[in-house]
Amino acid sequence: xxxxxxxxxxxxxxxxxxxxxxxxxxxxxxxxxxxxxxxxxxxxxxxxxxxxxxxxxxxxxxxxxxxxxxxxxxxxxxxxxxxxxxxxxxxxxxxxxxxxxxxxxxxxxxxxxxxxxxxxxxxxxxxxxxxxxxxxxxxxxxxxxxxxxxxxxxxxxxxxxxxxxxxxxxxxxxxxxxxxxxxxxxxxxxxxxxxxxxxxxxxxxxxxxxxxxxxxxxxxxxxxxxxxxxxxxxxxxxxxxxxxxxxxxxxxxxxxxxxxxxxxxxxxxxxxxxxxxxxxxxxxxxxxxxxxxxxxxxxxxxxxxxxxxxxxxxxxxxxxxxxxxxxxxxxxxxxxxxxxxxxxxxxxxxxxxxxxxxxxxxxxxxxxxxxxxxxxxxxxxxxxxxx
Amino acid sequence: xxxxxxxxxxxxxxxxxxxxxxxxxxxxxxxxxxxxxxxxxxxxxxxxxxxxxxxxxxxxxxxxxxxxxxxxxxxxxxxxxxxxxxxxxxxxxxxxxxxxxxxxxxxxxxxxxxxxxxxxxxxxxxxxxxxxxxxxxxxxxxxxxxxxxxxxxxxxxxxxxxxxxxxxxxxxxxxxxxxxxxxxxxxxxxxxxxxxxxxxxxxxxxxxxxxxxxxxxxxxxxxxxxxxxxxxxxxxxxxxxxxxxxxxxxxxxxxxxxxxxxxxxxxxxxxxxxxxxxxxxxxxxxxxxxxxxxxxxxxxxxxxxxxxxxxxxxxxxxxxxxxxxxxxxxxxxxxxxxxxxxxxxxxxxxxxxxxxxxxxxxxxxxxxxxxxxxxxxxxxxxxxxxx
Numbered sequence: 216x217x218x219x220x221x222x223x224x225x226x227x228x229x230x231x232x233x234x235x236x237x238x239x240x241x242x243x244x245x246x247x248x249x250x251x252x253x254x255x256x257x258x259x260x261x262x263x264x265x266x267x268x269x270x271x272x273x274x275x276x277x278x279x280x281x282x283x284x285x286x287x288x289x290x291x292x293x294x295x296x297x298x299x300x301x302x303x304x305x306x307x308x309x310x311x312x313x314x315x316x317x318x319x320x321x322x323x324x325x326x327x328x329x330x331x332x333x334x335x336x337x338x339x340x341x342x343x344x345x346x347x348x349x350x351x352x353x354x355x356x357x358x359x360x361x362x363x364x365x366x367x368x369x370x371x372x373x374x375x376x377x378x379x380x381x382x383x384x385x386x387x388x389x390x391x392x393x394x395x396x397x398x399x400x401x402x403x404x405x406x407x408x409x410x411x412x413x414x415x416x417x418x419x420x421x422x423x424x425x426x427x428x429x430x431x432x433x434x435x436x437x438x439x440x441x442x443x444x445x446x447x448x449x450x451x452x453x454x455x456x457x458x459x460x461x462x463x464x465x466x467x468x469x470x471x472x473x474x475x476x477x478x479x480x481x482x483x484x485x486x487x488x489x490x491x492x493x494x495x496x497x498x499x500x501x502x503x504x505x506x507x508x509x510x511x512x513x514x515x516x517x518x519x520x521x522x523x524x525x526x527x528x529x530x531x532x533x534x535x536x537x538x539x540x541x542x543x544x545x546x547x548x549x550x551x552x553x554x555x556x557x558x559x560x561x562x563x564x565x566x567x568x569x570x571x572x573x574x575x576x577x578x579x580x581x582x583x584x585x586x587x588x589x590x591x592x593x594x595x596x597x598x599x600x601x602x
Numbered sequence: 603x604x605x606x607x608x609x610x611x612x613x614x615x616x617x618x619x620x621x622x623x624x625x626x627x628x629x630x631x632x633x634x635x636x637x638x639x640x641x642x643x644x645x646x647x648x649x650x651x652x653x654x655x656x657x658x659x660x661x662x663x664x665x666x667x668x669x670x671x672x673x674x675x676x677x678x679x680x681x682x683x684x685x686x687x688x689x690x691x692x693x694x695x696x697x698x699x700x701x702x703x704x705x706x707x708x709x710x711x712x713x714x715x716x717x718x719x720x721x722x723x724x725x726x727x728x729x730x731x732x733x734x735x736x737x738x739x740x741x742x743x744x745x746x747x748x749x750x751x752x753x754x755x756x757x758x759x760x761x762x763x764x765x766x767x768x769x770x771x772x773x774x775x776x777x778x779x780x781x782x783x784x785x786x787x788x789x790x791x792x793x794x795x796x797x798x799x800x801x802x803x804x805x806x807x808x809x810x811x812x813x814x815x816x817x818x819x820x821x822x823x824x825x826x827x828x829x830x831x832x833x834x835x836x837x838x839x840x841x842x843x844x845x846x847x848x849x850x851x852x853x854x855x856x857x858x859x860x861x862x863x864x865x866x867x868x869x870x871x872x873x874x875x876x877x878x879x880x881x882x883x884x885x886x887x888x889x890x891x892x893x894x895x896x897x898x899x900x901x902x903x904x905x906x907x908x909x910x911x912x913x914x915x916x917x918x919x920x921x922x923x924x925x926x927x928x929x930x931x932x933x934x935x936x937x938x939x940x941x942x943x944x945x946x947x948x949x950x951x952x953x954x955x956x957x958x959x960x961x962x963x964x965x966x967x968x969x970x971x972x973x974x975x976x977x978x979x980x981x982x983x984x985x986x987x988x989x
Binding site for chain 1: 609
């Protein structure tokens with residue numbers, strides 16, 4: 216195998232574009248100097264557009280989980296009731312954070328692989344009027360489900376004043392996100408997914424409603440206190456030392472997103488999802504989710520007649536292509552494909568071609584070229600009329 | 603289109619592996635210091651293996667053409683007769699260099715797209731016993747032909763004492779090269795092809811026979827004088843300032859080649875060639891060369907019913923994939939695919955899938971997946987029995 220070729224098709228971290236890599240290699244500067252403030256001033260308006268909000272997007276130095284904990288400790292007062300919608304491993308993470316803070320934690324369990332149903336959430340909240348915060352995952356990375364957070368927020372708002380907190384880690388930047396318009400109160404994401412960066416930054420935006428709660432919230436917190444971050448960011452700085460090289464990269468990643476056009480970025484992700492799904496469907500290989508529930512950023516495949524782990528190992532040894540395994544009770548039963556961030560239709564064509572070969576290599580008899588033909592056809596259909 | 607994605611499938615420069623890119627980013631050091639000498643000492647034995655020679659491989663700071671001129675001015679005395687075997691644009695380059703030095707330049711013209719015939723060369727030399735040097739291209743980049751230099755050298759040796767000079771620019775490092783065993787007197791290559799580096803270094807190795815001529819040759823030369831390079835290299839240094847960052851990269855590129863194994867590197871190139879050829883053949887699209895004459899590093903496609911230039915533009919605008927056009931009288935009539943250096947079977951699968959889409963996009967009706975299926979089948983056949 217060609218030495219040094221590693222093709223990352225896991226749902227994060229994702230490949231880093233060359234120009235972002237170069238941007239991150241800039242020499243270090245002092246984080247209290249004017250150059251860093253100028254950098255924040257350039258980044259802030261662009262981040263707002265990706266989140267679909269007029270609010271400032273707070274930049275925390277930490278991983279996605281730090282962002283989720285930030286959302287919880289800032290919006291939930293000690294002892295309050297919360298509802299966590301759990302559709303997979305990352306919904307469980309929200310639950311664990313809430314329990315660590317001894318909150319009264321209600322859980323709405325959804326079968327892994329399926330999206331949350333807004334009507335069931337509404338019913339639950341009617342029966343539990345004291346729930347102050349509802350926490351949901353947007354893209355559930357462990358199953359490839361995209362929860363309908365717009366519809367969830369609308370349903371919740373009909374029956375409750377609870378704040379709506381969304382974990383958008385594995386999709387914001389790759390799927391349309393209109394935080395203000397949809398009535399999301401807190402949206403969280405991380406740098407190592409659709410933002411095409413290494414892990415190390417978490418992004419958190421809060422609505423005006425949320426800020427009112429945050430300001431009066433007595434929950435003890437220091438590093439993750441959004442108020443101090445907000446007040447500093449308003450002056451183009453941070454309360455604590457920021458991960459500067461990733462901020463250098465963030466500016467370039469946002470530049471790339473704007474160069475392509477945000478709408479085009481979202482269309483590309485949907486196209487990649489459809490191509491991947493069509494390829495497996497052509498070979499009769501089951502997918503974990505329905506197309507309606509599927510995320511444009513991650514696809515989970517649930518093979519019926521071959522071993523997911525054997526197949527993953529083959530893809531790695533034969534082509535240097537990394538796929539992700541299953542999490543929790545799905546470990547060994549599914550494999551997951553990340554198609555987000557710095558990933559193109561051409562990359563999906565490569566992936567699908569290599570998958571067909573390795574299905575044969577592990578002994579599954581398939582018609583070569585059938586899946587790739589289906590993916591190619593999707594591409595052609597989507598591009599009809601476009602130059 | 604995904605911003606910042608550029609996929610280089612031209613026959614040089616070729617993509618640079620990440621670890622080579624990192625190696626080249628090392629801080630500058632003085633080129634007269636011990637560290638640089640240590641670097642040369644590590645590089646020298648590895649380069650010999652790639653060339654298949656016991657002789658030192660001279661490292662010149664210059665492009666491939668500087669290497670070709672070096673071969674000419676060091677091996678040909680003023681006014682001597684030479685024979686240039688011209689199978690394409692780079693054979694013509696050798697001819698132009700010889701003419702610039704007012705040498706008596708015989709040319710054996712071979713139809714572009716075909717390989718040189720050893721018997722015809724033998725016949726020519728019998729008729730021209732005063733030819734002192736025969737110059738041939740190994741891989742003719744402009745047509746994708748691999749000239750049979752082993753057989754050419756054997757045929758020449760039967761009838762003549764002429765030195766045999768070979769331009770191996772677009773193949774050494776990607777195809778088996780046994781300079782000593784085959785009786786090649788001078789072998790030249792450049793850094794930006796199978797060596798996976800940027801342009802800037804030329805490599806020249808000379809046989810003992812050639813060194814005897816070089817030492818007594820009165821042809822004026824200074825920068826390109828191989829004697830001063832040889833004498834300096836024996837002391838792990840260079841007569842003039844070397845392109846140090848590319849040397850940093852060269853060490854890592856040689857490391858990658860040895861990690862994969864040279865035999866595996868050559869098999870990978872042959873496999874990529876077969877996959878590319880099978881894909882076009884499956885769609886009935888003509889190739890410029892026969893499989894027997896084809897180079898494992900470059901494939902020239904000669905479309906009969908679509909415009910090569912329109913197609914190339916489409917590949918660039920749609921997928922960011924660069925293909926090369928034709929040179930000389932083949933301009934506009936062919937397109938060329940580079941599959942050498944940092945390029946894998948997975949990359950060829952991607953390329954072929956994208957090619958099928960863009961054939962459709964420019965209006966050629968093809969059966970989607972047919973070419974890719976043929977390429978996949980080649981891969982599977984070659985890997986039978988291998989884990």
